[in-house]
Amino acid sequence: MQITRQADYALRAILYLAKLENGEKASTKDIAETQKIPPSFLAKIVSQLSIAGLIQTSRGARGGIMLARSPEEISILNVVEAIDGPVLLNACTVNSHVCPFGEDCPLHEIWCETRNQMIEKLASATFARHNLVPAV
Numbered sequence: 826m827q828i829t830r831q832a833d834y835a836l837r838a839i840l841y842l843a844k845l846e847n848g849e850k851a852s853t854k855d856i857a858e859t860q861k862i863p864p865s866f867l868a869k870i871v872s873q874l875s876i877a878g879l880i881q882t883s884r885g886a887r888g889g890i891m892l893a894r895s896p897e898e899i900s901i902l903n904v905v906e907a908i909d910g911p912v913l914l915n916a917c918t919v920n921s922h923v924c925p926f927g928e929d930c931p932l933h934e935i936w937c938e939t940r941n942q943m944i945e946k947l948a949s950a951t952f953a954r955h956n957l958v959p960a961v
Contacts, residue, residue: 829909834870839904840952841859845891848891853867870908875893877907902948
C-alpha cells in the first residue's frame with residue numbers, strides 16, 4: 826500500500842498545525858511554503874480536512890487554519906482516511922465475495938491480519954508532542 830501524495834501533504838499540514846500553540850492559526854501560504862506543498866493542492870486538502878472535522882478555517886485579517894481537535898485526538902489514520910478513504914490493502918479484506926475463493930482463499934487471512942495491524946498502528950500514532958510531533 827502506498828498513500829497518495831495528497832495524503833502525504835495532508836499529514837505534513839497537520840504536523841505543522843500540531844506544532845503551533847493552542848488556538849494559534851497559520852496561513853495557507855506559510856503551510857505551503859514551509860511544508861513544500863503546492864498552494865493549489867493545499868487548498869483542496871484544507872477543504873477535505875475541514876469537512877472531516879480535523880481543522881477549522883476562518884477568513885479575513887485574523888483568519889487562518891487551526892486544528893479542530895487537540896493533537897492527541899488526531900491520528901495518522903484520521904488524516905489518511907480523510908483524504909484517501911478507508912485503508913483497504915486488498916478489496917477482499919472488506920468484502921470476501923470479490924474473490925472467487927471467498928474466505929477459503931489461502932491469502933485472505935494474511936491480508937485481513939495485515940490490514941488490521943496497519944490500521945491499529947496508524948490509529949495509535951497521534952500528533953501529540955510525545956507521540957509523533959517532535960518538540961519545536
